[in-house]
Amino acid sequence: MSTQEADVSASLFVNEIPKWGEPSAHILNRPSLLECLSDYIRQVNLYGYRPDNRKVLAVRSSDRCVTLRNAGTPVRQEVYYFIEGELFPEEGTTRLPEGRDAEQLAEKLLTERYEQLSIWTAYDFTKGSPPGFRKPFDFPPVLKGSSDPNPEGKSRGSGVKGVNPLFFLPDPAPISAGESGFLPDVATGEILRYVTALVVTDFRNALPEGDNLPIWDAPLVGIASASDPLFERFQDPEVVGPGHRLPHEWLPGAQSIISIFLPFTKEITRNYTKGQRYSAIEFSSGKWNGSKFLNVVRRALLRFAEQHGATAVAPNIDPRYDSDGWLPFWSERHAAFAAGLGTFGLHQNFISEKGCLGRLCSVVTTLKLLPTIRTYTDIYGYCLYAFDASCHACIRRCPTGAVTDVGKIPGRCEQHGNKEHFKGWGYGSCGHCSTLIPCSREIPARIRNTITNNGEEPV
Ligand code: SF4
Ligand code: SF4
Incomplete structure (x- = not known):
């Protein structure tokens, strides 16, 4: 591959995953995000405040640029986030206060939510834990597993004739029973x-x-x-x-x-x-x-x-x-x-x-x-x-x-x-x-x- 070709393919696919805490994450294109959010705030505050539950931010996998859309048919290699209810769960967050312009409010909201949205996008495009993009636990694991669960070092066979005796390992799990008189917070x-x-x-x-x-x-x-x-x-x-x-x-x-x-x-x-x-x-x-x-x-x-x-x-x-x-x-x-x-x-x-x-x-x-x-x-x-x-x-x-x-x-x-x-x-x-x-x-x-x-x- 020539250098020119490599440059083109590098610009098409953003594979660089930031390390946790890096100041300039490449996972999201911030200027495009700011522009979309400003547009949205301008639109919903134009004639009184009318939040639009259909509007989503669409992030493209190729360059991680964001566009403002109506929720509709999904497009390949894009991910979507609803602005109202999902990105900003609290009602009225996008209401423009007296004396402020849309860019100012968008900048403020983005500063509060940018890291969160970066995390979502990273996980949505990689389907799992993106390498490098990991914040360690603040403490070592609390180990409570039995110290010697399998004293003879042997697998427990299933006891079923014809099943390879090396197949089964764990002991039976106890049947779980509901507590009587238990009042759950939610059914x-x-x-x-x-x-x-x-x-x-x-x-x-x-x-x-x-x-x-x-x-x-x-x-x-x-x-x-x-x-x-x-x-x-x-x-x-x-x-x-x-x-x-x-x-x-x-x-x-x-x-x-x-x-x-x-x-x-x-x-x-x-x-x-x-x-x-x-x-x-x-x-x-x-x-x-x-x-x-x-x-x-x-x-x-x-x-x-x-x-x-x-x-x-x-x-x-x-x-x-x-x-x-x-x-x-x-x-x-x-x-x-x-x-x-x-x-x-x-x-x-x-x-x-x-x-x-x-x-x-x-x-x-x-x-x-x-x-x-x-x-x-x-x-x-x-x-x-x-x-x-x-x-x-x-x-x-x-x-x-x-x-x-x-x-x-x-x-x-x-x-x-x-x-x-x-x-x-x-x-x-x-x-x-x-x-x-x-x-x-x-x-x-x-x-x-x-x-x-x-x-x-x-x-
Ligand atoms: S896991 Fe495999 S062996 Fe077990 S029921 Fe399904 S197909 Fe059959
Ligand atoms: S275990 Fe075999 S059949 Fe299942 S996903 Fe892997 S390769 Fe495919």
């Missing part, structure tokens, strides 16, 4: 209605390509108590690891964890067939663009907590989020397991009552909520392989051999070639091991029947 049904309304109405829940198919279906909500001993258990090396932070480390005074499972719509997987080498484009796009929407849900839950007089932290979009190799500081799947939403499968995806074709997000909050009762004890309770040594469908579906009968080989998915195949689109996720298998859209029937028969084998 779980209200949280479910709130997130469902967001999924159904928010324009960002759509593919930017083709007919703009919806990405996510109605969610499931589960609640875990922040004092559930499972969170300490997650720190054991055989579970997540000592880097997994406890709820109160993310948020002092934490009472509950709200975990959400969002299932992919049927449209996202309708073109997936068993014979294809690469994922369907709808699926690859859905995973990438759907991840941005997961952050919309996380941020909405932060606002929900605030509206109810509490606070919340979403670990996966918190600048302190990090990982130790493949071991994260917060695991959405483990949080969901604690919150009664489901269990793991042999493919290591999460199987909820709506199957494994979906994604998870969560927040830690000071709201006191009623924990969802866990109806399972085994970490692989909804997987047919663990149940009766049958199935193996996910092993057969995996083109790289990453799924084995003792679990998944970390990093092997990278060899699939999907990223190269979808390079021009900027996507890359392979989804073979969660599509067209018995646990894709439900708890496999044999297990479901056993659960509904209260543990008795179905006749």
